[in-house]
Amino acid sequence: MNFEITELSDFSGEMAHIYSVTLRGEEQTLLEQFFDDNAEYEAELATIVEKLMVMGNDTGCRYEFFKHHEGALADGVAALRVGQIRLYCLYFDRTAVFFGSGGYKSPEIKAYQEDSALNEKATQMREIAARINKAIIDKDIVIEQDGSITINYWDDEDD
Numbered sequence: 591m592n593f594e595i596t597e598l599s600d601f602s603g604e605m606a607h608i609y610s611v612t613l614r615g616e617e618q619t620l621l622e623q624f625f626d627d628n629a630e631y632e633a634e635l636a637t638i639v640e641k642l643m644v645m646g647n648d649t650g651c652r653y654e655f656f657k658h659h660e661g662a663l664a665d666g667v668a669a670l671r672v673g674q675i676r677l678y679c680l681y682f683d684r685t686a687v688f689f690g691s692g693g694y695k696s697p698e699i700k701a702y703q704e705d706s707a708l709n710e711k712a713t714q715m716r717e718i719a720a721r722i723n724k725a726i727i728d729k730d731i732v733i734e735q736d737g738s739i740t741i742n743y744w745d746d747e748d749d
Contacts, residue, residue, distance in 0.1 A: 591717050595688070595731075595739070603647035607737035609688040611718055620714075624677060624691040631694065634675040641670065650684035660702075661716040665723060669712075676708065678715035680722055685737025688722060690715035 592614035598621065601608035610619035618626070625635055645651045660678060661667025668681040669692065676695050680688040691711045695702060702708040725731040730743040 591714075591721060593718065593721075595722075595741070595744070597739075598642075598689075601642040601646045602737075603643075605648060605650040606646050606685050606687065607739070608642055608646050608651075609686070609739070611688065611690065620691040621677075621689045624689075624693075627691070628675060628693055631673070631675050634672045637672045638670065638675070638677060641672070645687070651681065651687045652684060653681075656681055660712060661719055665716065665719045667712070667715050667719050676702065676711075678712050680715065680719040682733055683737075685735070686733050686739070688718070690718055 593611040594614075596610055596612055596619050598608045598610055598619070610621035612619050616623070628635060641655065645655065655670065656668035656679070657671055658668045658681065660669050666680045666682060668679055670677040670679060670689075674695050674697060675692065677692040678690045680690075682688075691714065693708050693711055695705065695708055699705055702712050722731065725744065726733065730741070732740040732742065734740060
């Protein structure tokens with residue numbers, strides 16, 4: 591999967607750095623696409639924006655803000671939930687989170703895997719997480735204590 595990592599300055603602050611990714615060939619980050627694709631859920635999106643601002647500037651990305659274990663064992667994939675809206679991300683700690691996309695999860699289903707569109711977004715985030723986690727293990731990306739990242743090497747070509 592080819593993508594670039596983008597820090598979202600509107601949300602990042604003294605307490606946390608908020609990132610998203612831009613897939614090759616796309617102009618918007620996945621987070622921007624998420625907001626566009628789910629515009630009908632205006633109240634939930636406003637709450638998500640508020641939460642992201644609070645995380646970046648006031649509280650950091652507290653563990654309890656997220657539903658964890660949304661991906662493979664120990665891959666860091668989590669979801670920020672507001673009402674029936676799910677926003678998938680790669681959670682590192684209180685200082686750094688990489689957001690992908692997500693969508694509406696019907697109360698009539700138990701797991702995102704039961705909804706093909708939501709499953710696609712979660713699978714996409716798992717693939718992104720695998721690529722970023724590998725880059726961290728290889729020391730191609732270093733997450734600093736304050737949540738900022740240093741990219742020593744990033745080839746946006748598939749491995």
